[in-house]
Amino acid sequence: MSTGSCPVDHAAAAAGGCPVSPRASAFDPFGPAYQADPPAAVRWSRDEEPVFYSPRLGYWVVTRYDDVKAVFRDNTTFSPSIALEKITPVSAEATATLAKYGYAMDRTLVNEDEPEHMPRRRVLMHPFTPEQLVHHEPMVRRLTREYVDRFVDAGKADLVDEMLWEVPLTVALHFLGVPEEDMATLREYSIAHTVNTWGRPSPEEQVAVAENVGKFWQYAGTVLDKLRQDPSGHGWIPYSIRAQREHPDVITDSYLHSIMMAGIVAAHETTANAAANAIKLLLENRSVWEEICADPGLIPHAVEECLRHSGSVAAWRRLVTRDTTVGGVPIPRGAKLLIVNSSANRDERHFDHPDEVDLRRDNATDHLTFGYGSHQCLGKNLARMELQIFLDELTRRLPHLELVPDQEFTYVPNTSFRGPEHLWVQWDPAANPERADPSIAELRRPVRIGEPSKRGVARTVTVVSVERAAEDVVEVTLAATDGKPLPKWSPGAHVDLQLGELSRQYSLCGDPAEAGTYRIAVLKDPDSRGGSRYMHENLRPGTTLSLRGPRNHFRLDPTARHYVLVAGGIGITPIIAMADHVKAVGGSYELHYCGRDTTAMALLDRCRRDHGDRLHVHTSADGTRLDIAALLANPAEGTQIYACGPERLLDALAEASAHWPDDALHVEHFTTTQQVLDPAVEHAFDVDLADSGLTVRVAADQTVLAALRAAGVDVPSDCEEGLCGTCEVPVLDGEVDHRDVVLTKAERAAGTRMMTCCSRACGDRITLRL
Incomplete structure (x- = not known):
């Protein structure tokens, strides 16, 4: 095995000998522990020393997800040229044996640098x-x-x-x-x-x-x-x-x-x-x-x-072409890296x-x-x-x-x-x-070519109860059909339910500590496209449904000093979970609940019971409508506004908070303005993929997401309507025509991310970090 020289300057090191840790010194990728389960064998590294030097191997070893991905991303600093290099020095007799066969293995797609690759x-x-x-x-x-x-x-x-x-x-x-x-x-x-x-x-x-x-x-x-x-x-x-x-x-x-x-x-x-x-x-x-x-x-x-x-594929290799750092650890030019991607895949x-x-x-x-x-x-x-x-x-x-x-x-x-x-x-x-x-x-079942859509990740749940929560509102309790605990969730999270041919999103409004059940509240909307009507007319205890999630793109900022929580109508569902959480952790908050009248306001009794004088009820019937302009007249440092409800309420909040810091207002939408792409109106453009070196053409009647998938580039998605944020990708260059309802005003202005299912390039070209 290679006995690569120690990279540490012992003269400058503290007394006590080589600072390479005992575990790093003992690391043996050919030993039984690593061979049986590489991620488990380097768990200690992920926890204690995610980038370490192995004197036995003569390589630096990288084990955490973010660090491994960063190395893969930068194939200039981290050259793939040693990917096929023999990791064990070859004997003279073996070299002569290869020579007699004219062995001349050269660069391939795996181990060649740019600009050839x-x-x-x-x-x-x-x-x-x-x-x-x-x-x-x-x-x-x-x-x-x-x-x-x-x-x-x-x-x-x-x-x-x-x-x-x-x-x-x-x-x-x-x-x-x-x-x-x-x-x-x-x-x-x-x-x-x-x-x-x-x-x-x-x-x-x-x-x-x-x-x-x-x-x-x-x-x-x-x-x-x-x-x-x-x-x-x-x-x-x-x-x-x-x-x-x-x-x-x-x-x-x-x-x-x-x-x-x-x-x-x-x-x-x-x-x-x-x-x-x-x-x-x-x-x-x-x-x-x-x-x-x-x-x-x-x-x-x-x-x-x-x-x-x-x-x-347990691990791969790279050669460092310039002095750099990985995971905050200085790595010298000429160093060799063993990047343990199997360990990255089990990084908690x-x-x-x-x-x-x-x-x-x-x-x-x-x-x-x-x-x-x-x-x-x-x-x-x-x-x-x-x-x-x-x-x-x-x-x-x-x-x-x-x-x-x-x-x-x-x-x-x-x-x-x-x-x-x-x-x-x-x-x-x-x-x-x-x-x-x-x-x-x-039998022949269909095969998916490419990465599976997150849309299909579903579990079967059973309706435990359907109870009246207010006029035209029912509260539905769901449990896993197999009786197992449901995945944990955080305030602001939603689930997707398959309702016949329809798929609809509903915010969770129960207690995250209740691992066995989820609770949602559903308004019967007279203008329903079928989702709320289905929930009200078809759900009974014992009904089974297909559920995806939970997912959360409406997360609370834990660093806020004070929270202004605003709910309109059925928008109380994610907001009440937020209020419960802030109260539980001893945070400062105020809860504003707006509705037509109290008989139509779901979960109001719970709000009154649990939030007392923090709750402010605003109803049209009583003439106590929320004065949004007065509420948001004076920006307060460290205050974050979270709101969910009808579009007119969210628009009014956006207008009234225009003089607040750009990221102060966070809203949750349940509808989208996305239209079918009209090639007579849209224009085609090129998408440059910085990490892959590819250029993908997006047709006038094609989404960026569809064009990327057709080119074999994996991008996860879920709603594909600009609502959920799953298909978000980083933008490095080019102006984005934002058409989602996920990004904040500040995020749109920064232009550093886009939703590929709906948003487009304003010009002829855009560069993504993919």
Whole structure:
């Protein structure tokens, strides 16, 4: 193992020897703890020393989410050039062995710097777009079924040996356009390439590994020569050969040879390992597996959560090109980084309860398993498709599948790729569902190409009670159908309920400490588009609904000295939760509740009971309407205004608070002014993606969100009406035509963020941090 020199100036260090901590000094990525569970092995680092130097490895190690993402984002300061560098020094005999095969692996998309990288990526990325990948789905489905057919009646199988290694390899070869021959030999070659680059083989083992790597290099060259003779067929390599004719300076002969070999490994091994990890994780969490079996619509989200929790790419590497800092720690030019993205994926600073498997985690797609920025994995959506199909076939045909107990899981020792070498499962063939209904084996469920929309992350809840809260207002109490606690929430949060064909948002108005239930209040609106009418006319105790969330884009600022809380009508729902919270923490506040008359004001008795003289009731019937101008006449330092209610109330508050600090007023909307895009009125524009180096054209009748997804760029979304804020992205340059109702006046004026589902560029170009 490398014994890289200590980066600390001992002469300048305090007495007591090397300040590298004992845990940092003992860190061993080839040890059993890291190999079994990298995120758990470096938990101490995330908590105590998120950036540390490893004398054993000769690398700086980075383990927290924000730091890992920052490194991925900046591929100039943090060069990818060492991503394929051998992490263990190679013996002279192994080097000679590689030389006799003419091994000359060069830069690929994975490890090349700008300005070479992005021009090549742009030329080569078309086969990876969603509209191209969809053509591969029938082939992946057919292969998976054929392999399941082979063992479905056996009762026991090693899923790695009998499906999860060979299917991704065949898919990889098909995608690349490589002949599907010598599969067993290719498996040996692929493992050798991994060990050669990221492993710790002994000097003797290095020679055997080098033999296989050299043969792999020769094999890649032979296949490439054959494809050059007729590159008219399908596949990424024939496509690349054709692209070379138009861009000979960008796609060179040596480059084609290198991506030929690297592509087989990249398209195959990571997916095979990810599939084994995912199935193992789900079977270890039996209730989650059973939930997917019962609701296959959760499969795309299960894939993302498995990639987050137990992805196949444990860590990656970067070279520091200038003196800089990472996580506040000075890092010198020339330093090497091991960025443990699997640790970042379990950082509790970014993911709530990260060690748990939560199919409805609303930020699971934030995971860094595919990297981030301009070097994000091109094949991510092909891998997602394969994983979805594997889970669909197994949960449908073998829902009673279980892990063989007491088996020992082993991993190929290396720093970066992780998946069990064997995965033994068992089941009772007599209980196979298709024996009773053969059509089960032939079902084909739709596959999502790309990142799943957060819109689909739902749970089933049961109506516990429906009670009158005021004239034309009902208070509805909901509980999880399975009796489990519902996710925690904070004041201002809302949930989305599926009401027949409609989806509507409702603020939570209960007590966040009541983990078993949610409470909402719903006004029967005479102008309802169907949502409130449905709630009033169809809900009964025992009714089941589909619920997403909770989500919160209306959060209280905990640093405020005083809160002015204003509710109009049913807008009391998020405001009362805020008032309850501020009271509970001993904060200063006043609550203004406006309505037509007291008989129509929901939760008024509760407001009076719990908030006493802090409550000010304003009704038209009694002639005590709120004097908004007087209320907000004098700006008060440290005071924050939170309001929810009819648009006329919110508009009046905005006008009356115009002389207050820009971020003093916070409002919650439940309606949007978004219109269908009219190409006769709108204009097309370009979106430059600073972190990815891409330029995406947005048509006059297309949203930015749709254009980004079509280009294979993952942006989460939910309401897609400019209401929820889920699709927010950072803006670096260009003027934004804001059309959402989420951002404050100050946030709009700053121009540093936009909602991609509705907002557009004012001019011909805008630059986003994506």
